[in-house]
Amino acid sequence: MRILVTGATGNIGRMVVGHLVEAGGCTVRALTVDPARAALLDGVEVAVGSVRRPETLPAALEGVDALYLAPAPPTVAAVMEHVRAAGVRHVVDVELLDRIAAALGRPLQFVRATRDETVAVLEPVMGSNAGWYVDNVLGGYNALGVDPVPTVPEVTGRPATTFATWATTHVHRFR
Numbered sequence: 001m002r003i004l005v006t007g008a009t010g011n012i013g014r015m016v017v018g019h020l021v022e023a024g025g026c027t028v029r030a031l032t033v034d035p036a037r038a039a040l041l042d043g044v045e046v047a048v049g050s051v052r053r054p055e056t057l058p059a060a061l062e063g064v065d066a067l068y069l070a071p072a073p074p075t076v077a078a079v080m081e082h083v084r085a086a087g088v089r090h091v092v093d094v095e096l097l098d099r100i101a102a103a104l105g106r107p108l109q110f111v112r113a114t115r116d117e118t119v120a121v122l123e124p125v126m127g128s129n130a131g132w133y134v135d136n137v138l139g140g141y142n143a144l145g146v147d148p149v150p151t152v153p154e155v156t157g158r159p160a161t162t163f164a165t166w167a168t169t170h171v172h173r174f175r
Contacts, residue, residue: 001125002027002063004088006051007070009038016068017044019133023126031060054078061086066125068092 003020007013008030020028021041029045032038040046049056052072057079061067067088071079083091113121115134122130 001025001065002029002045003066003068003125004029004031004047004060004064005068005070006031007068008032008040008044010070013068013070017041019129020125023129025127026125029060029064031057051075051079054082057082058086061088064088066090066092 003026005013005017005020005028008017009032013030017028017030018041020026021043027045028043029047030038030040031047031049031051032040033048033050035046035048038046047060049060050072051057051070052075054075061082064086065088067083067090069076069079069091080091118134119130122133126133
């Protein structure tokens with residue numbers, strides 16, 4: 001399995017790359033705009049490009065089975081068009097699930113899985129680290145004791161807004 005990590009030189013992306021390399025069992029490809037400055041781990045494939053410039057993605061997506069997407073909201077639809085065209089089977093991005101679903105043209109849903117089901121899905125990629133990851137990283141989500149709520153209006157009782165709109169409306173709080 002080949003996994004492309006976007007945002008691979010950022011704080012989270014770099015950790016994702018490190019964990020995938022450590023876990024073994026897959027080929028890790030990192031998307032970066034500047035390979036010379038990326039300082040990636042040995043064995044990581046480097047692809048030049050950016051999710052902010054979707055036209056740079058087709059070559060990076062060749063042969064990719066899964067994508068860890070650190071999206072740029074203005075370009076997520078165009079990125080997902082390239083992902084679909086490349087035949088990528090799995091996309092991981094929890095924060096923009098609704099936008100990805102819209103770009104794919106089909107609904108996506110949150111599925112609650114047992115610990116054992118989750119470990120079984122992660123083991124082919126993470127190996128023996130899957131159990132630790134589920135217990136120590138994902139385990140806290142069940143401790144919240146609430147079911148996920150799929151939309152902003154259901155959480156807030158108001159329509160969703162962009163961060164830019166929110167910031168403009170509340171700029172007085174930052175002065």
